[in-house]
Amino acid sequence: MSFTLKINGTSHEVDVDDDTPLLWVLRDVLGMTGTKFGCGAALCGACTVHIDGAPTRSCITTIDTVGDSAITTIEAVGASPAGRHIQQAWLDLEVVQCGYCQSGQIMSAAALISDNKTPSDDDIDNAMSGNICRCGTYARIREAIKHAATAYAGEAK
Amino acid sequence: MLNNAMLNTYAPAQPASDTPAPGLSRRSFLTASLAAGGGLLLAVSLPRFVGEALAADGPFAPDAFIRIATDGTVTLVMPQVEMGQGIYTALPMLIAEELEIDLAGVRLEHAPPDGKLYTNPAIGFQVTGGSTSIRGFYEPLRKAGASARTMLVAAAAQMWGVDPASCDAAKGVVLHPASGRRATYGSLAEKAAAIPVPKEVALKPVDKFTLIGTPAKRLDVAGKVDGTATYGIDVKLPGLKVATVAACPVFGGKLKSVDDTEARAVKGVRQIVKIDDAVAVVADHMGAAKKGLAALKIEWDEGPNATLSTEEIVKQMAALATSGPAVDDKKVGDVAAAEAAAARTVKATYQMPFLAHATMEPLNCTVHVRPDSCEVWVGSQVLGRAQATAAEVTGLPAEKVTVHNHLLGGGFGRRLEVDSVTQAVKIAKQVDGPVKVVWTREEDIQHDIYRPYYYDQFAAGLDAQGKVTSFRHRVVGSSIVARWLPQAFANGLDFDAVDGAAGPYAFPNLHVDYVRHILPEGFVTGWWRGVGITHNAFIVEGFVDELAVESKADPVAFRRGLLANDARARGVLDLAAEKAGWGTTLPARTGRGIAVLFGFGTYMAQVADVEIGKDGAVKVRRIVCSVDCGVVVNPDTVKAQVQGGIVYGLSAALYGQITLKDGRVEQSNFDNYQALRIEEMPEIEVHIVDSREAPGGMGEPSTAGVAPAVVNAIFAATGQRLRQLPIDPDRLKGA
């Protein structure tokens, strides 16, 4: 089957089975390897992308369900103010260790602060609980989200 | 070939000191030459252990290179790989400190497992692991930096016809203040290559450091926040196919037959590859490969392990604990006499489960086999071994195998193994063009090389005052060393299994011994973050806590009494206790526990505050960690490593266990092999002792310290002594 996908503002034509997970279309068909594979079963969040702004596990999102929704990946999340603030906070607070989970963490975090510029600890727990980090960067992730949200809120005023 | 780096990596921890540890050779560690393409090239070699396979006075074998190019750029070429531990930042700091350049001026290159590029073939066996990176390089890299600076200054002085002592070096420039002359390092690099390497160089005293000890920014992170960093799994090549694999679910089993009719019909599937114990589906993308794999009808020859279970293994180990044969590790005084004279003896059995690593990036390896060469793309902690296995499988000489190393999406010891490389090369031999073999998470968890199961027994004698008069510890477990580093498996003793088996304590009468448990063929155990110390710290610190209770002593005071001769250990113990508010009252169903350890040259104590729910659920509220890891190269990295190590250790303490049934691993993904999540994250405080001792490792100790602190806190809260991991909330219900 042929599908036309809107990814990071560009249209891409792909020819794959309709039950192919979006993750593999991004990574292997289109070569956008910033989105990571961790579990393939919506358990770890490494594959998180935005579909019409909502954080979505691309490993269980089959290509036939995407339609003409707008997909945003880690490669382009920095184009949105929320994504840019999150990336900057991640660098400023030295969140990253091995880095492998961080694409997914950043996508989840950017979605959170774009909706909620004053996230509480509970809000952060809810938004980020699905993202595993085996290197254990959670404390810095929490701090960086707060930093980014504050910077973003300040800018929006 | 095995060389020093091996032993250096997993040798039992030596007390940290500024002089080379006993047994280290002092042969020349530095050579200089003209770099290919111009500039100065320094080759640095690490201290070697004498008496080990590679003769200590053998040919000069460099472990890293420093290149100062004619444009002034300084490049450190080294085999150490970045797994998230910040090593790409810390090692350049060591050079920059003495070379007098800005940290930003140092670039990093991976050393490929082919030393010929740098004129010497012997980079040998490259390893990152066991917290050795800083420990091994601390002195050599500073000396290399100081030597290079001395040579650059000498070159400038020669050119100007002045005394080198009248010149200064700063920020990549040599200055002659008297005449105002200046020359950049780049302009001097080629001249410096002709200057003899100084025999002795003075190193800055610790209090003159301007860079070491500052929270320098990590050099490797920018690409990790925008998706551009390339891990092994991200390799892209023209014509690349993707494969996923199913190995026989029973360890040691073989592939009998496979019906691939349906798999072949899946769109995008290109080829089904059979090897003796696995089958792979090669496709245009992983989605098709997985779908194809699911469509295969596979028959396995399950072999002799088809009924293997954890219960059976534990039964064998329990029998071995009694029957032996045991090999002595440490014997001090007369344990039998002390036990006979003791007022009381306390005995206990502790157990730790098999564990998987579950690195965030599942195992993967990309291979292109051609008739006369082989290329491998992988994130590995052991490039030399990756190259060797590819050579063996293809029958090519090692120099025809090129290994391209990549960032590692977590190592934790898993990438010290090359089983997945061997398998990928076997598959690639049957594929035309490059193929990336990616394991599913299920494959990754069910075909790991597991942390051994340990079954340990203790007996301690106490006198009438509750003082420990004797301490006996028998370790039963499979030997990692015997398989992974056979020449270090001396007289049946696995040095790693007994590393830290008496904790940091001085017992007047002590007996530590080891019984090796042999696992069935095909079921393999290996290094896991924190290695021997993670096992022994849990077990020893749990038991010592029991002894404190038996002696009706405060756990901190009791430990302090056993550490009379070890000021650094007492230092971290007291610091953690003080910062945690040891002795203050806690709310109901909350407990506080402590653990102290020495490992990898580092002293550490952790105090855990835990709260137990009515349902037995354990919530770890806070960990206060004190650490004396000698001179701190990058305090921010130390803190990050402590935080990360605690999360890894806590995941294992709360959830981690691999169990076998019918020869198969019962766990498969993060739903049943759980990892700590953000909402479970305790508050972590890190207190670093200001120390001038040589740096200790920081990648491992915090993983080791957290489980015993938590289990001791659970006892404080509930009176339930847990002698087995993972923590079983059922035992804490209503407690």
Ligand code: FES
């Ligand atoms: S890979 Fe999609 S959630 Fe883990």
Ligand code: FES
């Ligand atoms: S940074 Fe390594 S898994 Fe999160």
